[in-house]
Amino acid sequence: MRTTSVGVFKVATKGPGDVSGLMSLIVSGAIDPAAILAILGKTEGNGGVNDFTREYAVAALCTALAPKLDLTPHEVEQRIAFVMSGGTEGVLSPHITVFTRQQVAKPLTGISGKRLSIGMAQTRDFLPEELGRSAQITETAKAVKAAMADAGISDAADVHFVQIKCPLLTSERVEAASARGSKTATISAYSSMAYSRGASALGVAVALGEISPDLRDQDVLHRYDLFSKVASTSSGIELMHNVVIVLGNSGGSASEFEIGHAVMSDAIDAPAVVSALTSVGLDIAPQTSTGRQLVNVFAKAEASPDGTVRGFRHTMLEDTDISSTRHARAAVGGLIAGLAGTGAVYVSGGAEHQGPAGGGPVAAIARLL
Structure with a gap:
């Protein structure tokens, strides 16, 4: 019995305090604020200890959502899971991904199998x-x-x-x-x-x-x-x-969306990214696929701790001017963006024990058209 439906909305942001895109979706009725369960975002800070774009983004979202939910901003932060990842180096584009969950009486026609x-x-x-x-x-x-x-x-x-x-x-x-x-x-x-x-x-x-x-x-x-x-x-x-x-697929979900994943063995593992895309029915250029639409790609990135990538030396760990996590986000972000056809992808740096050393997990979410 399918009882819940999960929605996923990717919204571009003009800055860490920009909530206009989300508010527009709420005003239009596309998003019910009461159904928002989690918001994942990429902000254009440095991703370090003193990257306050993350806190700023959460504060802006909580302040904007508070009157919509008849809650205080603090209560909004307790109700919704906010995960802001700082650092949009290279072609990575600042954005948020909003996840909603609602009870449904009857699933949409054509929904079968395990869904998001x-x-x-x-x-x-x-x-x-x-x-x-x-x-x-x-x-x-x-x-x-x-x-x-x-x-x-x-x-x-x-x-x-x-x-x-x-x-x-x-x-x-x-x-x-x-x-x-x-x-x-x-x-x-x-x-x-x-x-x-x-x-x-x-x-x-x-x-x-x-x-x-x-x-x-x-x-x-x-x-x-x-x-x-x-x-x-x-x-x-x-x-x-x-x-x-936790994001996965369940037989109890009536969602239009599906998620799949693969594991990158290193920062240039394009086949793994392709595998994640094809696991949810997408081609390398998802924007041209029929029947499925790419929503977002989520991945981890890190500089290989042994100082090499496939036998060749890298300098990400030796560059004292730029953090190695920033190098890694830019490299993996560019690889994924090229295959996914968009720079608005969620790539987070620092993949300790997240996939093999120097690599990391990569997941794709697609919508059934």
Whole structure:
């Protein structure tokens, strides 16, 4: 019995505070604000610790949606999962992707098979000394399972992308831990982003049975043979818990949309991107495909930690002027944009334990026409 329908809307933005596109869709009736479950966005900041375009974008969206939902902006942020990924280097274009979920009495004609489903969950708040360690792995795994249940997905094979927003450390948070006699995984705010992303990704892998749950703190950022094929994690200063969004396909969904994924082995793995597109019935140039329409592509990118790509040296880790994550986003973003026919794709940097080292998951969502 198909009981829910998931909608997906990609909206271009003129800046991190631009909510005009979303508001237009709400005013026109295309989007019911009460049905919005999650919003994923790419903002044009640097993607680093001090990238406040992420917080600015969330604040603008919450302020705009508050009167539509008869809630305070703070209550909106508690109700809707916001994941803003900073950095639109190269041809990447700033945009947001809005996910809605509604109950339906009768599915549209032609809807069959497993269709797009979405679920959301949150962990408890973490202590600073828990970031990047087994506590974050364990609590994330619990939240992933809860989000799967919320999405109506029971088979891990039907999960195609797990997006997580996770915390990072600040000097104040490190000092707070030290005052309690505890030591954090790192005292570097920038390094803490990687630790948090990595532990969160390992939590996904544990929840989906991709790896054994017998992990140690020291496995994070060291055992790169341990990874998830569907995890996408992004660090931010604006929270101290993990927000988990599970995207997959379910027989209980009456959605017009479908999601599929593949795993990039490195930053130039074009066949993997093609595989993700074809998994949802799209050609390499989706804009010319018949019967299906590309909505968005979601991917992770990182500079290969061994300093090479297919035997040739890269300099992404040696460039002190530009962060390696910015290099990686630009490279992978350009590759995907060329194959997808659009620069408005969601590519997030920092893929620790998200796909094999130097690679990362790539997922595509298509709409049935």
